[in-house]
Amino acid sequence: MSITMNQALCKGCKACEQVCPGSLIKMNEAGKAYIKYPKDCWGCSSCVKECHFGAISLYLGADIGGMGSKMTVDKKETSCTGRYTDRMAKPSRLF
Numbered sequence: 001m002s003i004t005m006n007q008a009l010c011k012g013c014k015a016c017e018q019v020c021p022g023s024l025i026k027m028n029e030a031g032k033a034y035i036k037y038p039k040d041c042w043g044c045s046s047c048v049k050e051c052h053f054g055a056i057s058l059y060l061g062a063d064i065g066g067m068g069s070k071m072t073v074d075k076k077e078t079s080c081t082g083r084y085t086d087r088m089a090k091p092s093r094l095f
């Protein structure tokens with residue numbers, strides 16, 4: 001598993017960079033987050049859970065039935081809702 005980052009949604013808050021246990025997330029010249037070595041990503045999803053802007057998605061692999069789907073987290077002040085987008089780009093609520 002790995003993550004993907006949507007540069008258009010990234011606000012450059014650096015929260016993801018601070019929580020990545022592998023120190024794989026860096027900031028580019030524009031102040032947007034990117035993953036330096038995607039193949040080294042552990043898939044822990046710490047950055048996905050920390051991103052308040054929905055800019056980071058975790059690929060859901062075929063081994064868990066994801067078949068190319070992506071999961072993001074919608075954080076509110078008092079709640080956290082996961083959602084996934086399948087490879088046909090249809091969003092669904094996960095939890």
